[in-house]
Amino acid sequence: MNLPAKTVIEPELVEEKSEHSAFEEIEARAGLAGSNRFEILLFSLGTSEIFGVNVFKVREVMSTPFITRAPNVPPGVEGLVSLRGNVIPVVSLAKVMGLAPMDDRLAPTMMVAEYSQKTLAFLVESVDRIIRVEWGLVREPENVSQQVHGMITAITELPDGRIVSIIDVESILARVFGEEVVGTILPIPEGHRYHVFFVDDSGVARKKIAEVLDKLGVKHAHANNGAEAWARLESMANFAEQTGQSLREQVDVILVDAEMPEMDGYVLTKYIKADPRFEGIPVIMHSSLSSQANRAMGERVGVDGYVAKFDAHALAETLRPLLTR
Numbered sequence: 001m002n003l004p005a006k007t008v009i010e011p012e013l014v015e016e017k018s019e020h021s022a023f024e025e026i027e028a029r030a031g032l033a034g035s036n037r038f039e040i041l042l043f044s045l046g047t048s049e050i051f052g053v054n055v056f057k058v059r060e061v062m063s064t065p066f067i068t069r070a071p072n073v074p075p076g077v078e079g080l081v082s083l084r085g086n087v088i089p090v091v092s093l094a095k096v097m098g099l100a101p102m103d104d105r106l107a108p109t110m111m112v113a114e115y116s117q118k119t120l121a122f123l124v125e126s127v128d129r130i131i132r133v134e135w136g137l138v139r140e141p142e143n144v145s146q147q148v149h150g151m152i153t154a155i156t157e158l159p160d161g162r163i164v165s166i167i168d169v170e171s172i173l174a175r176v177f178g179e180e181v182v183g184t185i186l187p188i189p190e191g192h193r194y195h196v197f198f199v200d201d202s203g204v205a206r207k208k209i210a211e212v213l214d215k216l217g218v219k220h221a222h223a224n225n226g227a228e229a230w231a232r233l234e235s236m237a238n239f240a241e242q243t244g245q246s247l248r249e250q251v252d253v254i255l256v257d258a259e260m261p262e263m264d265g266y267v268l269t270k271y272i273k274a275d276p277r278f279e280g281i282p283v284i285m286h287s288s289l290s291s292q293a294n295r296a297m298g299e300r301v302g303v304d305g306y307v308a309k310f311d312a313h314a315l316a317e318t319l320r321p322l323l324t325r
């Protein structure tokens with residue numbers, strides 16, 4: 001099934017969409033920004049577990065086409081497919097996560113994903129449906145098996161009590177293709193005077209962000225989800241009030257991810273922008289959801305800038321003028 005730009009339709013409701021109706025669907029989903037809700041596409045990898053992925057990362061779902069085998073590809077990459085003039089790699093999620101069926105057959109369904117300005121395909125057993133979830137009902141995983149450790153970013157519960165494991169696309173891609181190389185970044189003169197607070201639920205993303213900030217020479221602190229970030233930021237603001245200090249002595253820039261357990265980056269940004277104690281402190285959204293629709297969602301809640309993951313140079317050059325102004 002073809003899904004108009006960043007839009008997913010339940011399998012049983014697939015039909016050809018006009019440009020106008022596709023735009024309406026995007027607007028409806030974009031309207032979730034700031035409501036602390038998002039939509040998950042549920043899918044199976046041929047096991048009893050239920051997995052999910054944010055619908056904004058999925059461009060379309062289709063029957064698995066012919067895959068051209070390619071030499072010297074990383075483990076888990078089945079080959080390449082040509083899709084509307086683009087050649088994209090095909091990754092077996094079951095194999096990467098150590099859940100491949102014993103007969104090693106190719107999964108019958110393919111999800112085409114757009115992530116961090118990249119396009120690739122994931123093989124899955126089947127796609128179920130879309131559910132709308134409150135981020136407050138999404139929590140960090142506990143006691144996940146070693147097979148999938150680090151590749152599940154969060155879990156949530158269906159009304160019937162079944163658990164949905166939400167995949168961490170960043171960690172999966174790092175496992176398959178290796179982590180992005182940060183490269184050379186010139187330090188900021190007297191960078192130690194500056195403080196960046198960042199929040200991201202992906203361990204891989206936190207590691208790379210910290211590497212960029214270290215190369216800039218700035219101090220940094222972080223949180224693992226939006227709720228934790230807001231608690232820490234409130235604590236900083238309270239301390240500044242009690243001691244008569246400027247909050248800018250503790251934080252110069254706040255860097256937020258978009259999708260996170262417990263509280264997403266849109267709601268976190270709304271809280272920051274509504275609190276006069278944070279006035280003048282820029283909030284930059286750093287997200288793998290890099291479409292224009294997602295940028296518009298960030299603008300609606302008041303972010304001061306938007307950087308797509310993971311471009312280390314773009315991140316550094318976005319932060320540099322904000323820290324030295």
